[in-house]
Amino acid sequence: MREGIIVRGRGGFYTVRQQDGEEFVLRAKKKFRRQGMSPLVGDRILFTPGTVGEEDGWIEEILPRKSQCLRPPVANVTLLCIVAAPRPAPDWLLVDKLLIFARKQGLRPLLIINKSDMEPAGETASLARCVYADAETEVLSVSAREKTGLEELRQLLSGEICCFSGQSGVGKSTILNALFGLSQETGDISRKIQRGKNTTRHAELFTFGDIQVIDTPGFSLLEMDEVFDPVLLRDYYPEFAPYAGQCRFSPCYHGSEPGCAVLQAAREGKIHPMRLEGYHTLLSDCRQAWRERYD
Numbered sequence: 001m002r003e004g005i006i007v008r009g010r011g012g013f014y015t016v017r018q019q020d021g022e023e024f025v026l027r028a029k030k031k032f033r034r035q036g037m038s039p040l041v042g043d044r045i046l047f048t049p050g051t052v053g054e055e056d057g058w059i060e061e062i063l064p065r066k067s068q069c070l071r072p073p074v075a076n077v078t079l080l081c082i083v084a085a086p087r088p089a090p091d092w093l094l095v096d097k098l099l100i101f102a103r104k105q106g107l108r109p110l111l112i113i114n115k116s117d118m119e120p121a122g123e124t125a126s127l128a129r130c131v132y133a134d135a136e137t138e139v140l141s142v143s144a145r146e147k148t149g150l151e152e153l154r155q156l157l158s159g160e161i162c163c164f165s166g167q168s169g170v171g172k173s174t175i176l177n178a179l180f181g182l183s184q185e186t187g188d189i190s191r192k193i194q195r196g197k198n199t200t201r202h203a204e205l206f207t208f209g210d211i212q213v214i215d216t217p218g219f220s221l222l223e224m225d226e227v228f229d230p231v232l233l234r235d236y237y238p239e240f241a242p243y244a245g246q247c248r249f250s251p252c253y254h255g256s257e258p259g260c261a262v263l264q265a266a267r268e269g270k271i272h273p274m275r276l277e278g279y280h281t282l283l284s285d286c287r288q289a290w291r292e293r294y295d
């Protein structure tokens, strides 16, 4: 049997690339369906090939996954690039949601502040470094337009399987184009057309030397719609960890409980107010969804 990685999947057919670059179009054995497993873009698999280019080979085994997302459906992503920019104005709550998503899926997050050319003093990047200083999130400032910071970015992406996420218009496509010389549609004119396309566009894995990127619209459209116990939310905030077990009540949601060590730390300036405020917003969303979960 041979080994390869799934680079796209469409209508029950999977395109698989071998190490040497040769591609095969395969179908999945019925056993996967019985096991409730479906092959995902990014999966490393074992296969028996048909004739090259013909659709008569089979996926035999799916190798153990490093990570797995259901929405968007991709496997083995290791790095989630979250892109923000001075304009459109950063949606920090979306960044927080994406960080939670990354931690839940076991992906390392990287916060990229693009369009540094718009801000000679780098206010947005400075703010991001300050807000996320204790959130175990690396912050990198780049300009896709002026091609600054790209070499450093390339080094951070090296050896990873990456996905790009963030608001529309922050420059995700422009960054990919600048890094890899792609010619993805960017900008305002194409956005209208793209929006229509995006809804039907499938995930696809690209390889550029030792960097792999899965391009999928799923991460930009990401909403934290998964319902989970609100008490778990605090575990996704590394800046709360030093105060674990120090609150008067247990469990403490760090909402408005008296004797809360996290709220006290925030009052003392040890936790960034934007992170706490965002946490409180997400906590109340999460509580409401949890209450309504059986409706």
Ligand SMILES: Nc1nc2c(ncn2[C@@H]2O[C@H](COP(=O)(O)OP(=O)(O)O)[C@@H](O)[C@H]2O)c(=O)[nH]1
Pocket: 114, 115, 116, 117, 118, 142, 143, 144, 145, 146, 167, 168, 169, 170, 171, 172, 173, 174, 175, 185, 186, 187, 188
């Ligand atoms: N000034 C500036 N504009 C940029 C930069 N990167 C992207 N843009 C512009 O921002 C707009 C949106 O970029 P696009 O890549 O389509 O964003 P996406 O929706 O995140 O894929 C386009 O008009 C780009 O030309 C940058 O580094 N500096």
Ligand SMILES: [Mg+2]
Pocket: 172, 173, 174, 185, 186
């Ligand atoms: Mg784009």
Ligand SMILES: [Zn+2]
Pocket: 247, 252, 253, 254, 255, 257, 259, 260, 261, 262, 263
């Ligand atoms: Zn507390």
